[in-house]
Amino acid sequence: MGRAPCCDKTKVKRGPWSPEEDTTLRNFVQKHGTSGSWISLPQKAGLKRCGKSCRLRWLNYLRPNIKHGGFTHEEDTIILTLYHNIGSRWSVIASQLPGRTDNDVKNYWNTKLKKKLFVANHPTTATATTEGINSKIDSMSPYFPVDAEILDHQFLPPDEMPDCAPIPSAPASLSNIHANGLYEDDAFLVESMPYDAFDFQDKFSYQSNYLEPMYQSYTY
DNA sequence: AACTGGTTCAACCGCGTCTGA
DNA sequence: ATCAGACGCGGTTGAACCAGT
Numbered sequence: 001m002g003r004a005p006c007c008d009k010t011k012v013k014r015g016p017w018s019p020e021e022d023t024t025l026r027n028f029v030q031k032h033g034t035s036g037s038w039i040s041l042p043q044k045a046g047l048k049r050c051g052k053s054c055r056l057r058w059l060n061y062l063r064p065n066i067k068h069g070g071f072t073h074e075e076d077t078i079i080l081t082l083y084h085n086i087g088s089r090w091s092v093i094a095s096q097l098p099g100r101t102d103n104d105v106k107n108y109w110n111t112k113l114k115k116k117l118f119v120a121n122h123p124t125t126a127t128a129t130t131e132g133i134n135s136k137i138d139s140m141s142p143y144f145p146v147d148a149e150i151l152d153h154q155f156l157p158p159d160e161m162p163d164c165a166p167i168p169s170a171p172a173s174l175s176n177i178h179a180n181g182l183y184e185d186d187a188f189l190v191e192s193m194p195y196d197a198f199d200f201q202d203k204f205s206y207q208s209n210y211l212e213p214m215y216q217s218y219t220y
Numbered sequence: 221a222a223c224t225g226g227t228t229c230a231a232c233c234g235c236g237t238c239t240g241a
Numbered sequence: 242a243t244c245a246g247a248c249g250c251g252g253t254t255g256a257a258c259c260a261g262t
Contacts (some may be wrong), residue, residue, distance in 0.1 A: 014231080014232075015231075015232095015241095016231075017230090017231090020237075022233070050232090052232085053231075055230080056230085056231065056232085057230090057231085060230075060231085061230080068229095103229080103231090104229085107228075107229050107230085108229095111227065111228055111229075112228090113226095172235090
């Protein structure tokens with residue numbers, strides 16, 4: 001006996017959104033907001049969609065200032081650092097990346113960054129399949145090492161983060177690395193995530209000074 | 221050109237948490 | 242204090258696209 005569905009699946013449209021539906025939803029939300037209830041919004045807006053589907057479409061695609069694709073090195077660093085410290089709290093991680101959604105960050109981690117990090121640190125397995133790499137990564141400790149210089153970053157809670165706030169810049173030593181004959185992306189990751197040279201003192205200092213207060217402010 | 225396997229990412233699902241009556 | 246409905250989240254799925262053969 002499972003939980004009752006949030007809406008009648010036989011009466012709502014599913015699958016990809018059409019441009020017309022996007023326009024309807026965008027216009028309605030911009031004019032009326034969410035009216036305090038996503039569940040009732042589709043009916044008010046004249047959409048044959050589940051409220052949860054509307055909410056997801058708005059948050060991940062239609063709302064202003066959304067950025068798609070092209071994650072920067074600085075964003076990579078922030079994702080890796082926060083994943084190392086708090087795990088797969090994608091909404092918390094995304095809140096530190098203006099314009100990024102939790103879905104975007106999650107997809108980026110699962111499809112690209114995780115593999116990139118592993119390959120950069122295990123060059124001999126670079127030709128392995130994604131499935132094989134993923135299974136290896138999943139069996140590893142979640143506690144990736146963190147470069148001490150990342151301590152310089154300042155993180156803001158979401159309600160203090162302006163929509164177009166600049167992403168905290170990476171330290172110079174992390175921004176212009178071309179080492180070991182690797183591409184800049186890979187060299188950057190290798191240099192910023194040195195598996196064998198992690199300073200635990202720095203990790204705990206960083207965790208207690210910056211991440212734990214932030215993490216606690218998000219606990220729900 | 222056709223097929224196949226891999227990759228990407230939008231969307232869905234179900235569960236935990238929150239909130240207001 | 243309790244409970245039902247709504248919200249928000251992380252995990253997963255599958256269609257579309259891409260690259261190699």
